[in-house]
Amino acid sequence: MAKQEDKFKKVISHAKEYGFVFQSSEIYDGLSAVYDYAQNGVELKKNIREYWWKAMVQMNENIVGLDAAIFMHPKTWKASGHVDAFNDPLIDNKDSKKRYRADVLIEDYVAKYDTKIEKEVKKAAKRFGDSFDKEQFLATNPRVLQYKEKGNAILQRMGQSLEKEDLEDVKALIEELEIGCPLSGSKNWTEVKQFNLMFGTKLGASADTAMDLYLRPETAQGIFVNFLNVQKTGRMKIPFGIAQTGKAFRNEIVARQFIFRMREFEQMEMQFFVKPGTQKEWYEAWKVNRLKWHMSLGMGADNYRFHDHEKMAHYADAASDIEFKFPFGFKELEGIHSRTDFDLKAHESASGKKLQYFDHEENKNYVPYVVETSIGLDRMFLAVFSNSLQEEELENGTTRTVLKLPSVLAPYKAAIFPLVKKDGLPEVARKIMEELKWDFNVMYDEKDAVGRRYRRQDALGTPFCITVDHDTLKDDCVTIRHRDTMEQQRVKITELAAIIKEEVDARNWLQKM
């Protein structure tokens, strides 16, 4: 546990020290659970967004994009159910005066069984060596099965109680499991209460005419209310999807864990409109597709798992999370939801406008069903960043900190150095930069010894360093150093663009899907 916390602290401090993420309004002591992306963070975030957009919109003929406004008519949120049902169950500890999400306290308790299972796996792997079959062990070991059963039973009971709004039973469960306040250990709890997560604001200048608005808590509703506009103007045929990325806002009560749970964050969502009755197939297909997208980044199959929901959001008939192994354990990274026709029907009846599709093959109108994929961009940033940050022991006994980002996502693709700041080397280095910058985000650096410049780029995750030396003036060749292997090659200046492209081109990464 201490090791995990240590790693997480390193992630947060590296993000700050190397210009990726800053606390918002830091000079005023910060604003809790709100963060700013700095000069390198904004590039990484943009690259993740583009990698998603390429895979979801540009590579799929039947998915188009949208950029709906953050402000929406307040009736939207009544119809969507968010005014009445977008709540978190909260509980206060009477001694420490700290407030928690009751479901998170229970989920954290259950996560301890996962840790125990991991320990059993490690022990068995050691005992059986090469002949160890992890899948079989997980499916048959009595102790593992017992842990799984206990965890599932707790989650099932919690899910059912939340579904029925039986908050007394949620409190009873916390007491039965003897869950203490994570800060003080006290088990002196208040009742569990529901708390709405939407931020309110006002539209208009004068108090009597101003209209109460909400900041959107998900981007999805902008897609639903535009469903027919896009379908008609784009002549879209079912099944088809509408995707968008953008800010969402939630008044999260338990806002900790850095950019994992923020009050202002960005989502990348896609609503896929399908014929009623086919939603189950599409739900399964999108689960597979989204996992493949994650896998294409090569961050390790063992770091992902599905978690099928017991407790569904108010709009869903099936839901699953893709969980990622963050430094603080497996947590939700992306949700795949079968949203039925809940949203479109709700907007039809609240607006009085038909939101139906005419199916020429079936020769009839219907309200389509929807399968949604929804991923938090900031959470994806944290997954990529924390998984990439590594400390390596080198052969000469020193260590290096290296951010082994998937190079398609790296903020800078190459850094160009003159070996020394004289003899015409800076001019040649700048000329190379001027040429490469048309195709790649590249950086020029002439400060400090080359070894230190390499370390700086390792810490930023730059896949290539290119050094111009005195021989370059004679042979038009440079030294290119690879971040992960630290291998150096002598290559022609004219070959640089092709070498970089081969490594960072989204095509080569997405083709792994």
Ligand code: GAP
């Ligand atoms: N439209 C469906 C929806 O919003 P959700 O499971 O509430 O579903 C989807 O959110 C994704 O948005 C999550 O899987 C997570 O990655 C991200 N997310 C949700 N709340 C967040 C928060 N407070 N901070 C950062 N990311 C968040």
